[in-house]
Amino acid sequence: MNALPETETTRPSAEEEQALLEAIERWVEREVKPIAREHDQEDRYPSELVEQMKELGLFGATISPRYGGLGLSAWTYAQIVMKVASVWMAPVGIFNSHLIMAAAIERFGTEDQKQRYLPRMASGELRGGIALTEPDAGSDLQAIRTVARREGDTYVVNGAKTWITNSYYGHMTLLLVKTNPEAEPRHKGMSLIIAEKGPGFVVAKKLKKLGYRAIDSCELVFQDYRVPAANLLGGVEGQGFYQIAAGLELGRINVAARGAGIAEGALRLALDYALQRRAFGKPIAEHQAIQLKLADMVTQVEAAKRLIESAARKYDAGQRCDLEASMAKYFATEAGVFCANEAMRIFGGYSYSVEYEIERYYRDAMLMCIGEGTNEIQRLIIAKQLIKRHRGEA
Numbered sequence: 001m002n003a004l005p006e007t008e009t010t011r012p013s014a015e016e017e018q019a020l021l022e023a024i025e026r027w028v029e030r031e032v033k034p035i036a037r038e039h040d041q042e043d044r045y046p047s048e049l050v051e052q053m054k055e056l057g058l059f060g061a062t063i064s065p066r067y068g069g070l071g072l073s074a075w076t077y078a079q080i081v082m083k084v085a086s087v088w089m090a091p092v093g094i095f096n097s098h099l100i101m102a103a104a105i106e107r108f109g110t111e112d113q114k115q116r117y118l119p120r121m122a123s124g125e126l127r128g129g130i131a132l133t134e135p136d137a138g139s140d141l142q143a144i145r146t147v148a149r150r151e152g153d154t155y156v157v158n159g160a161k162t163w164i165t166n167s168y169y170g171h172m173t174l175l176l177v178k179t180n181p182e183a184e185p186r187h188k189g190m191s192l193i194i195a196e197k198g199p200g201f202v203v204a205k206k207l208k209k210l211g212y213r214a215i216d217s218c219e220l221v222f223q224d225y226r227v228p229a230a231n232l233l234g235g236v237e238g239q240g241f242y243q244i245a246a247g248l249e250l251g252r253i254n255v256a257a258r259g260a261g262i263a264e265g266a267l268r269l270a271l272d273y274a275l276q277r278r279a280f281g282k283p284i285a286e287h288q289a290i291q292l293k294l295a296d297m298v299t300q301v302e303a304a305k306r307l308i309e310s311a312a313r314k315y316d317a318g319q320r321c322d323l324e325a326s327m328a329k330y331f332a333t334e335a336g337v338f339c340a341n342e343a344m345r346i347f348g349g350y351s352y353s354v355e356y357e358i359e360r361y362y363r364d365a366m367l368m369c370i371g372e373g374t375n376e377i378q379r380l381i382i383a384k385q386l387i388k389r390h391r392g393e394a
């Protein structure tokens with residue numbers, strides 16, 4: 001497949017992006033909302049949604065048109081994520097981790113890697129994710145122990161990963177390894193490998209979870225897994241840590257959007273319930289204590305959206321946005337937890353009933369504070385960048 005030169009006209013216009021957002025909204029209402037509760041409770045993968053996501057082009061949402069994607073801006077994409085997450089956060093993981101992998105290939109891959117993988121990723125024929133975390137290394141990624149040893153034209157990989165999204169139903173993953181375990185500083189010995197499933201790539205266990213159910217999160221074991229050296233991202237060893245750190249800016253904007261979506265969805269459910277539930281002769285929405293909650297919730301939702309927009313617009317303009325993406329991720333995901341908690345209180349005893357949707361938001365929200373770098377780590381990044389910028393060093 002030949003890469004076409006990209007022109008202005010191949011990127012979607014503002015009108016086309018708006019039309020897509022409206023199509024997503026209709027799809028979310030008609031297809032996602034009605035199946036969310038059952039799939040979540042039965043921990044059942046929503047295969048039917050995967051086919052619809054292919055038709056909507058979601059697997060190529062941020063892949064550039066020259067490789068068959070839609071080439072959406074980060075801000076438009078973030079709005080799509082918010083819309084889906086406001087109804088059910090979990091299915092977002094099916095295309096989100098996939099698109100982080102695709103973004104890394106498009107940004108850092110060789111032309112051969114881009115042509116081999118991106119068109120098939122954009123169509124959804126090949127679906128992927130990112131495999132960074134290990135049983136003994138999450139926040140401290142430089143402590144990973146999965147090793148890829150070069151043998152002629154192949155790498156032989158041994159090690160284990162955990163919590164890897166899309167690794168059961170997906171076809172491949174972007175695998176963080178040590179190509180030089182003795183390197184100092186440690187990050188200089190790290191590389192990313194485009195790892196397709198094959199002999200030695202073992203999906204050891206599908207994990208049972210509090211929330212984010214229905215989507216596969218698995219333990220992976222690599223046992224003398226052989227992968228062509230041509231699958232080393234960018235073709236140069238030692239770049240993996242830098243490549244993944246650069247990709248996390250977009251990843252954090254996306255997780256922020258999932259947090260904001262949960263916050264907005266919880267607010268919507270709480271508002272509907274508060275208007276219809278009566279206590280002491282009037283709808284509970286007319287009691288001031290409930291109104292204070294609604295006021296806090298809507299303010300958090302709006303503030304989260306503005307932080308996400310600010311980070312995404314910087315990203316779209318090609319500007320550095322590590323500080324902005326971390327602030328958006330931190331604030332919007334805490335807003336998700338806050339709004340889900342407050343909505344639980346507004347629902348009173350019914351919040352505990354699986355007949356209502358709100359308990360799912362409560363179970364799903366906390367994950368957003370953990371994934372893509374915990375919020376403790378985000379605050380450290382925010383403070384470091386703030387100080388650097390203040391000193392004129394960044």
Ligand SMILES: Cc1cc2nc3c(=O)[nH]c(=O)nc-3n(C[C@H](O)[C@H](O)[C@H](O)COP(=O)(O)OP(=O)(O)OC[C@H]3O[C@@H](n4cnc5c(N)ncnc54)[C@H](O)[C@@H]3O)c2cc1C
Nearest residue numbers: 130131132133137138139163164165370371372373374376
């Ligand atoms: C459902 C689910 C899906 C996931 N999907 C993926 C995936 O697709 N791919 C993937 O690679 N990973 C995935 N993860 C893993 C996730 O990214 C990690 O759990 C996360 O990065 C935190 O790592 P950890 O769990 O090892 O916690 P740890 O790193 O052990 O942290 C434990 C606690 O210590 C704190 N802490 C650690 N270091 C510091 C420090 N320097 N300063 C202050 N506090 C610190 C943390 O903030 C946290 O509160 C997923 C996790 C879950 C639960």
